[in-house]
Amino acid sequence: MDTNPSDTTGLPANVLDPDCPSRVIFQRIGDKWASLVVQVLADRPVRFSELRKMVSVVTPKVLTQTLRSLERDGLVTRTVHAQVPPRVDYELTDLGRSLLEPLAQLRKWAEGNVPAILAARDAYDDAQDEALLG
Amino acid sequence: MDTNPSDTTGLPANVLDPDCPSRVIFQRIGDKWASLVVQVLADRPVRFSELRKMVSVVTPKVLTQTLRSLERDGLVTRTVHAQVPPRVDYELTDLGRSLLEPLAQLRKWAEGNVPAILAARDAYDDAQDEALLG
DNA sequence: AGCTATCAGTATCAAATAGATACCGTCTTT
DNA sequence: AAAGACGGTATCTATTTGATACTGATAGCT
Numbered sequence A, B: 001m002d003t004n005p006s007d008t009t010g011l012p013a014n015v016l017d018p019d020c021p022s023r024v025i026f027q028r029i030g031d032k033w034a035s036l037v038v039q040v041l042a043d044r045p046v047r048f049s050e051l052r053k054m055v056s057v058v059t060p061k062v063l064t065q066t067l068r069s070l071e072r073d074g075l076v077t078r079t080v081h082a083q084v085p086p087r088v089d090y091e092l093t094d095l096g097r098s099l100l101e102p103l104a105q106l107r108k109w110a111e112g113n114v115p116a117i118l119a120a121r122d123a124y125d126d127a128q129d130e131a132l133l134g
Numbered sequence C: 001a002g003c004t005a006t007c008a009g010t011a012t013c014a015a016a017t018a019g020a021t022a023c024c025g026t027c028t029t030t
Numbered sequence D: 001a002a003a004g005a006c007g008g009t010a011t012c013t014a015t016t017t018g019a020t021a022c023t024g025a026t027a028g029c030t
Helices: A021-030 A034-040 A048-054 A060-072 A094-098 A100-133 B021-030 B034-040 B048-054 B060-072 B094-098 B100-133
Strands: A076-081 A087-092 B076-081 B087-092
Touching: A021 A034, A021 B021, A021 B034, A021 B100, A034 A048, A034 A060, A034 A100, A034 B021, A048 A060, A048 A087, A060 A076, A060 B100, A087 A094, A094 A100, A094 B100, A100 B021, A100 B060, A100 B094, A100 B100, B021 B034, B034 B048, B034 B060, B034 B100, B048 B060, B048 B087, B060 B076, B087 B094, B094 B100
Parallel strands: none
Antiparallel strands: A076 A087, B076 B087
């Protein structure tokens, strides 16, 4: 594994390099809606209006932006059916599907550990309140 | 696994619920700097100024915000040493350390697949340019 | 005594991003 | 003729992110 000579972390150099693959993917996952959309598309093509319902709070503008960027990255395809009313299906590519497994791992971690995170938040916020009130 | 009766996705209901654990963690990972910081802290405590150097482009304000939120979530501890000049160490908690494995999986995926993503981007952008220029 | 440096941040302001809300064009159904 | 389905776009506002400058405590040097 390729390392940077001034590296003191033991991590591969690329995680710390702004142009590295890992940062690209963490940005991708980091997108507020992208990973959710990928998971909603897991099983079958889904049309725009269905996505809106499923990812209930997202606005159409932001959903469009999310889908366009997933399409640009080759994770999702967009298929327009010449019908009226229009029908546009979004579907995972093979590349997109390959992301499902690491995402599932993360979700599994979440299911086990998010309660601890929420508890930590409550404890932290209580401590902050105490500090303010004296 | 608990499902929603109106669910048409096959996903566990919680991924689509705004208050669900999975969303909490995807927000957490989604934070632009948080997952990077967690990985930088993987092996040992690191002080503030070191973090700044390692995650080179982050501004101090944003790094502070990131660290505070990781601390609030119980993923990182902050230890102030009464010295001059001051020394503040950040270190992963057990909970934080447990996140390293799923993150490593994601990084592994990234290393294999980011080239394909970058290629897709180039192809997409070229196609856009063509469409504009006629 | 005064000057400079180290460290861990804040304060202030500008820029980029996300979100709310309203609207559009095409066709079908009523 | 009116209303509705669908897949968006346009416009404006609110929130988040980022750039830059600055602070306070102390140590070491001159």
